[in-house]
Amino acid sequence: MTIALLLALMLIDTTLAVGAIRFVGEAFISIGVFLALAVLLAAYAQATGADGLIAHAFSGRERSGVAIAAAVGALSPFCSCGVIPLIAAMLGMGVPLAAVMAFWLASPLMDPSMFVLTAGVAGTEFAMAKLAAAVGVGALGGYATLWITRRNGFSNPLREGVATAGCGTGKVRQVTAVHWAFWQDRERVTRFLRSTRQTGLFLGKWLALAFTLEYMMLTWIPAESIQHLLGQDNLLAIPVAILVGIPAYLNGYAAVGLIGGLLQAGMSPPAGLAFLIAGGVTSIPAAMAVAALVRWPVFVWYLVLAVLGALASAVAYHLYLLM
Known part of the structure; x- marks a missing residue:
């Protein structure tokens, strides 16, 4: 599909297609270390049998695991697309979906450098509100x-062929003997190479499509149009901000600059927060990567949590400002 898009862009404008290829390449370079580490970590854990240990660490302590995952996610340096390889590795290791979902929702919303940038552009109070929202949305999700999984929902979240070559990954795996020096066993080496190839190709294919779509949206949807739509102070500012934020992809740092201009133009801070939360979690390129990774019920649930989290965060911030 990515090749088809690039060929279509080539027919429309050669310069546009070249720009898309360059953008995709630079995007892969920017997350290349994280992508490689995540793929190799997943393959290593599977080849050694350590995936059972990792999953077992969350067994029986899912409640605290959700809180920790939300807090760690809000401080991790991953964007909404860059977090996908790590999520695939975590689910492939059998980490419970509740903890993974908490990390997944919180991670693209905030990191230390983004907090500093947000504070400089929109003020420390707004940055603190976004940090609280990132942790809160992660914990809420x-x-x-967790409530659903304890009632036998989402028992097998990953699509077939992701991370574990089709094995179910929704349940905590049984702990077996771990062979850390897997390279001494020919069968385990084969398992490592197979997992690396399958996971790397799968994630690379869908991330390439996501980055291509990101380039097209950045090129064809001017920031000025978003500012015109959201820069008006009205009663529907928060829901409108969420609806616009879902499809309008901007990376976290570019979105901060846009929100800074919107706030100066009269946009309410809660609406600005809603835009950042909804856009950070459910932008079209990131959502496509999520849809490629998990089964449809989990994907729909992910979108519902993102929208509800953005709405709840904005309303809570609005009530705080009224105090």
């Missing part, structure tokens, strides 16, 4: 998911 994690505990809501």
